[in-house]
Amino acid sequence: MSKFKEGKKRSIVASVTYLLLSVSKIILGLLFFSLVVYADGIHSITDFLTGIVVFVGLSLAERPVSEEFPFGMYKAENLASLVVAIVMAYAGIDIIRSSLFSGFGTIRYPLMLILLEVVSCIVTYWLSRYLSKTPGLKLYSVKAEGIHAYQDTLISLGVIVGVLGEWLNYHYLGKAVAVGVAVYILYQSYFIGKDSLLILLDISDKGAVEGIKKVVYTISEVVGVHEIKVRRAGPFLIASMHLEVPPSLSVKEADELADAVEEKLKESIDSLVYVSIHIEPGSFSGKWRIALLVDKDGNLVENIKDAKRVIIVDTWNKILEEFSLDKGDVRAMAEHLKKRKVGAVITNGKDDLLIMKAYGIGVYYSPVKNVKESLELFRQGALDPDVKSR
Ligand SMILES: [Zn+2]
The missing domain is CATH 3.30.420.130 (Dinitrogenase iron-molybdenum cofactor biosynthesis domain)
Structure with missing residues (x-):
């Protein structure tokens, strides 16, 4: 499956970008005594890790289904996201602790730090466009990364305000921005963690169920469909359903109909990789x-x-x-x-x-x-x- 080639490439580009940004921010933040820039650097590390996780998830997803893993290893992406969420939460708490309980000295070369954050603004804005325009299969994780990159642009703007605060000796402004960045990281880690945990626990996807229903009813011979169960695995969907068909069809015809339904579903819903269909005689109140x-x-x-x-x-x-x-x-x-x-x-x-x-x-x-x-x-x-x- 080369469907993920572009997604993998773009998540690596994002990771490298974030790594460069985080290293520059952490080094310059520590060197020139700016807590906000340092905090933003820690934040960029979590972004770097997210990019790696997306890459690893997509690489595992590329592996062919095996006897050992008949549903593929797609959930590795969700498990990795959960780990990233925990790392992010730790980083957030650490930034709050260091902003509240430690002095950081007097800031030096504030213009250089501001310049660094301006560069960060421009680069993350470009990254958000680049990630959201990934061609081919719609990859949830890459799309989420793109949305986050735009939030990074806004954070960098906030950090510039924080550096100005540190420069002009409004230390509370600097600390407030650092805490703000940390709260934002915690907020992100909560949502990423919750999502990955729920997906690992096979939460149903109501939107996908409705989408499947719509597609199935466009096939004229189908009488109805019920018991649609959808679960997520990495960027993919796995579905099972009870398909209602006219009882007069032969087993062969019913099987052909089920194949047609499966084909149409996979054609219409890119992320659907596995469909299991159980055939039933249609109820008279269905679509005949x-x-x-x-x-x-x-x-x-x-x-x-x-x-x-x-x-x-x-x-x-x-x-x-x-x-x-x-x-x-x-x-x-x-x-x-x-x-x-x-x-x-x-x-x-x-x-x-x-x-x-x-x-x-x-x-x-x-x-x-x-x-x-x-x-x-x-x-x-x-x-x-x-x-x-x-
Ligand atoms: Zn970020």
Whole structure:
């Protein structure tokens, strides 16, 4: 999978950038006695680590699924994020401790420190654009990194204010900015830590469930879907579901339908790597394609030879198609209905319409002739699929 090549490259570029920034900030902060710049340097180290974690996560995700890890090692990314969150929290607490309980001497070369932070502003702003424009697969971790890089730009602006405070002997301003940076780090570590922990515990992804539902219902033969379960693993989604299909389909046809659903899902949702589908006969209240055999007045016919027209309806979206019937050619009609993905025929008739069943189309016998009433009875599951001779 070379899907991650660009994401990996960009997270390495980000890491190297943050490493250079953090080393310069820590050295110059310590050398010239600026607590805020030093605190910002510690913050940049956590950003460097985040970049490494994203890189490692994507590298593990590239590994092919093995017998030992049948779902891949995608969760390594989440585990690593949790470690980063803990490191970040420690760094945050450490900065607060050192800002509150230690004097830091008198600042020197403040203009140079301000220049460093201006460079940091520009570089992190560029980085935020660079990361958020990563082409190809949408990688959650790279996107989050991009958002964070923009926050770094804002932090550097704050740090410039802090350096001015230290320079002009408003020490409280300097300390306040340092504590502010630390609180921000703690806040970030809380969210990153919470997210990775929840993903490790297989929290459900409601947005993805809705997305899957939408895609599945666009496939015309599908009657319904339920028990959709989605979990995250690194940048990926793993899903299982119960797919409702017309009960008249053969096992082979149902399997083909399940394959089509899987293919369409993977096509529409980039991050979906594994789909497991359990097939069930569709509930009558689901989305069915139904053909109705009617006479010239639009009522269901008793004998197929009286049928003048066929109406194909979608039980959710009303009438799809209406056409006149070629006298007698039931086979041609069955073929056409199959092509139009019809799952059931409703008739008031006495014919058993075996030919429909041979094409995998269910035949349901309505006790009434009115089309609307018959459809309503179908929805309630009140129509009999198995009347042979009446
Ligand atoms: Zn940052």
